[in-house]
Amino acid sequence: MATLADVAKKARVSPATASRIISGSNKRVTDQLRARVLAAVEELQYVPNANAQSLARMQRSAIGVIVHDVSDPYFAEITRGLQRIATENGRLVIICNSYRDPERELEYVELLRAHQAAAIILAGSGYHDNQFAKSLSQKLDVYERSGGRVTVIGRHQHATDAVMPANESGGYLAASELFRLGHKHVGVIAGPKALTTTTDRLAGLRRAAKDSGRRLMRTVYAEFDRDSGAEAAAELMDSYPNLTAIAALNDSMAIGAMALLRQRGISVPQRVSVIGFDDMPIARDVTPALTTIRLPLSDIGATAMKLALESGQRDRPPRIVEISCEVVRRESTAPPA
Amino acid sequence: MATLADVAKKARVSPATASRIISGSNKRVTDQLRARVLAAVEELQYVPNANAQSLARMQRSAIGVIVHDVSDPYFAEITRGLQRIATENGRLVIICNSYRDPERELEYVELLRAHQAAAIILAGSGYHDNQFAKSLSQKLDVYERSGGRVTVIGRHQHATDAVMPANESGGYLAASELFRLGHKHVGVIAGPKALTTTTDRLAGLRRAAKDSGRRLMRTVYAEFDRDSGAEAAAELMDSYPNLTAIAALNDSMAIGAMALLRQRGISVPQRVSVIGFDDMPIARDVTPALTTIRLPLSDIGATAMKLALESGQRDRPPRIVEISCEVVRRESTAPPA
DNA sequence: AGATGGACGGAAAGGGCTTTCCCTTAGATA
DNA sequence: TATCTAAGGGAAAGCCCTTTCCGTCCATCT
Numbered sequence: 001m002a003t004l005a006d007v008a009k010k011a012r013v014s015p016a017t018a019s020r021i022i023s024g025s026n027k028r029v030t031d032q033l034r035a036r037v038l039a040a041v042e043e044l045q046y047v048p049n050a051n052a053q054s055l056a057r058m059q060r061s062a063i064g065v066i067v068h069d070v071s072d073p074y075f076a077e078i079t080r081g082l083q084r085i086a087t088e089n090g091r092l093v094i095i096c097n098s099y100r101d102p103e104r105e106l107e108y109v110e111l112l113r114a115h116q117a118a119a120i121i122l123a124g125s126g127y128h129d130n131q132f133a134k135s136l137s138q139k140l141d142v143y144e145r146s147g148g149r150v151t152v153i154g155r156h157q158h159a160t161d162a163v164m165p166a167n168e169s170g171g172y173l174a175a176s177e178l179f180r181l182g183h184k185h186v187g188v189i190a191g192p193k194a195l196t197t198t199t200d201r202l203a204g205l206r207r208a209a210k211d212s213g214r215r216l217m218r219t220v221y222a223e224f225d226r227d228s229g230a231e232a233a234a235e236l237m238d239s240y241p242n243l244t245a246i247a248a249l250n251d252s253m254a255i256g257a258m259a260l261l262r263q264r265g266i267s268v269p270q271r272v273s274v275i276g277f278d279d280m281p282i283a284r285d286v287t288p289a290l291t292t293i294r295l296p297l298s299d300i301g302a303t304a305m306k307l308a309l310e311s312g313q314r315d316r317p318p319r320i321v322e323i324s325c326e327v328v329r330r331e332s333t334a335p336p337a
Numbered sequence: 338m339a340t341l342a343d344v345a346k347k348a349r350v351s352p353a354t355a356s357r358i359i360s361g362s363n364k365r366v367t368d369q370l371r372a373r374v375l376a377a378v379e380e381l382q383y384v385p386n387a388n389a390q391s392l393a394r395m396q397r398s399a400i401g402v403i404v405h406d407v408s409d410p411y412f413a414e415i416t417r418g419l420q421r422i423a424t425e426n427g428r429l430v431i432i433c434n435s436y437r438d439p440e441r442e443l444e445y446v447e448l449l450r451a452h453q454a455a456a457i458i459l460a461g462s463g464y465h466d467n468q469f470a471k472s473l474s475q476k477l478d479v480y481e482r483s484g485g486r487v488t489v490i491g492r493h494q495h496a497t498d499a500v501m502p503a504n505e506s507g508g509y510l511a512a513s514e515l516f517r518l519g520h521k522h523v524g525v526i527a528g529p530k531a532l533t534t535t536t537d538r539l540a541g542l543r544r545a546a547k548d549s550g551r552r553l554m555r556t557v558y559a560e561f562d563r564d565s566g567a568e569a570a571a572e573l574m575d576s577y578p579n580l581t582a583i584a585a586l587n588d589s590m591a592i593g594a595m596a597l598l599r600q601r602g603i604s605v606p607q608r609v610s611v612i613g614f615d616d617m618p619i620a621r622d623v624t625p626a627l628t629t630i631r632l633p634l635s636d637i638g639a640t641a642m643k644l645a646l647e648s649g650q651r652d653r654p655p656r657i658v659e660i661s662c663e664v665v666r667r668e669s670t671a672p673p674a
Numbered sequence: 675a676g677a678t679g680g681a682c683g684g685a686a687a688g689g690g691c692t693t694t695c696c697c698t699t700a701g702a703t704a
Numbered sequence: 705t706a707t708c709t710a711a712g713g714g715a716a717a718g719c720c721c722t723t724t725c726c727g728t729c730c731a732t733c734t
Contacts, residue, residue, distance in 0.1 A: 001483035001484070003719095003720060003721085004720065004721060004722095005720080005721095013683080013684085014683065014684045014685075015684090015685095015720090015721080015722090016683070016684055016685080016686095016722080016723080017682090017683060017684075019721065019722060019723085020683095020722090020723095023721085023722075025722085025723080027681095027682080027683095027723095028681075028682070029682070029683080030681095030682070030683095033682090033683085045475075045476075045479040047447050047450050047451045048451060048720085048721070049392070049451065049453065049719090049720055049721070050388075050448075050451040050452045050453070051387075051388040051389075051391050051392045051452070051453055051719090051720080051721090052388075052392050052689090052719075052720035052721040052722090053451075053720080053721055053722080054388050054689095054721095055386070055388045055389050055392055055689050055690065055691090055719095055720080055721070055722095056688080056689060056720075056721040056722040056723080057689090057721080057722065057723095058689065058722095069417075070407050070413055070416055070417070070420075070432075071410075071413035071414055071416060071417040072413075073408075073410070073413075076407060076408035076409075076410075076413050077408055079407055079408060080406075080407070080408040083407075083434050087434075092431070092433075092448060092452075093432070093433075094429070094431050094432075095407070095430070095431075095432045096429075096430075097420050097424075110384050111387075111429060113384050114384045114385060114386065114387035114390075115387045115388070115429075116386065116387070116388055138382075139382070142382040146338035147338070226618070226622070255622050258622075259621075259622060262624075281563070282619045282622070282623075284596075285563070285592050285595075285596055285619070285623050286619075286622050286623055286624065287599075287623065287624030287625075288624075340689090340690060340691085341690065341691060341692095342690080342691095350713080350714085351713065351714045351715075352690090352691080352692090352714090352715095353692080353693080353713075353714055353715080353716095354712085354713060354714075356691065356692060356693085357692090357693095357713095360691085360692075362692085362693080364693095364711090364712080364713090365711075365712070366712070366713080367711095367712070367713090370712090370713085385690080385691070386689090386690050386691070388689090388690080388691090389689070389690035389691040389692090389719090390690080390691055390692080391691095391719095392689095392690080392691070392692095392719050392720065392721090393690075393691040393692040393693080393718080393719055394691080394692065394693095394719085395692095395719065
């Protein structure tokens, strides 16, 4: 691997000069030397060692992103938004999948700190585990104190810049929509109990129930993925066969539920209405197309990245950007028969 | 930010000893000093500077992955497989999205080289652009010569380890399936002409047509995404209203096509059969569920990562792992009316 | 002509870590 | 008890860059 010294030698200049030409400094260098150096770079196919650079410069550039799982469309969309802004700003993004394991999340924070990431973006719900929340906060604190920036998407615990999807009011919208249509027997497919996203959305549903003088007949907890959504739907229908509507706390589970209902010959929305949450791209392609609560996922990602990139002074109060939801009415909901 | 020197000072040992304890060397250190150092680490929340480490060690660890777009389910699934193996081996993955821009792909190769990535995995079709293919090969050569490893998924050009989905024979399977059902008027929705995946799959379709003594009525080129798939379907139906089957070269476009057909009141599969390619997770959830050619995407990713991690000697011949496809019959295909 | 200043190039000092090489000390052996 | 060995600890060199500081040279001004 060619080093700067090799280039300098070949161009018969000092490493200092070569560095100035290659990495662009505000010091001027004559065109003659410049040409010689660039020729040497070309010939040796020299690329500066980024580790040495960031060591010497003491300046961070990469952005670390910790998500639950990129292959989940929810995070894929957020990531898309994140990357767009990062690329526009010439920043490298390091994506880390925690696979919903708090331990791994902690490890990744350390790893990103070790790699001198300029910022860490934590995307995705936090966990209801105080022990864990405390270690996380502590690690993030240390990181921020050393000059890193932290931005979270959809989490409460940490006192930093945050992009917050309005999960509670989204939940409210979802349930209200069902009640508005006249449903009296509503079941809920929730996500993992440990996630704050679950509790928030659920809280919204419950508030809507209270406001409408109705109640949610049953809540089953699943894993935010399709298959567990299907299982949950089965459990729901088994215990309350006269249910007329199901609210799932994300689209994947809603789609799983619809698959199960179809398999049992229960027609949607004639017999049972289904409403999802997130408005993932697939939602409009399933049949019946899924009524859901839209979250502008890609924008959320973009906003988070913008917050992270604004270098801002260290001690200002954290900025919280609230992102609101809206109902997207499609064909999976209808008044009860 | 605490440094190793700080830790050493606090523990009243030399930096050498501290390093040995923290980063594990084969030299033994007494338990007493070990305890002192670990206590200091804890107290200072010390994390070694990864840049300095990799500079000093001259040993690479991160794996760079260049994909077209992680938010595309095709790549999301591959990435999932990649990450699984990487995590099992304690490796960090840097994901780069080229958004199908060859230029950006070149830039990312340089960037990963600069960051001393241990290996680069290029996922996703190559481009029919010789100029570009040449620069890419050259850059990869330099990278390999400097000790990096390169693995490609689904590309021809470069002479390295490769995981190759059997695109051509998958195309053959897709068309054969339609012909077997008795379709005589088959339209094709292809991907971007510049991608080799497109040409390969198309070649398979054509070979099947030849073998069956049929022909493909019309091929429209789209962008491998849902919306362009819908447009392409519109164009297809407009120019050949008596088409009875559509083969799309990936599932996203197939789903777009089904959406358009539904919108026009053309029933699938009664009037028109649709077959996709890839078997993305959503394929089974659309209605009618999509018949498609399955590619074990996550396994492909895992295999590629394994190849990349096997450090193997430099001069052995490249290993090519062929991944075969299979037909997954669902409800979107049927004999013509 | 001599002094002054500006422009450009190079020497060298880090930046944080690992690792080789050497020294000290304690334990083992004769 | 004297000698040898092994093991643990530290000094310092080096990994590849950037950047400050200094020296040189030439052009300009008085």
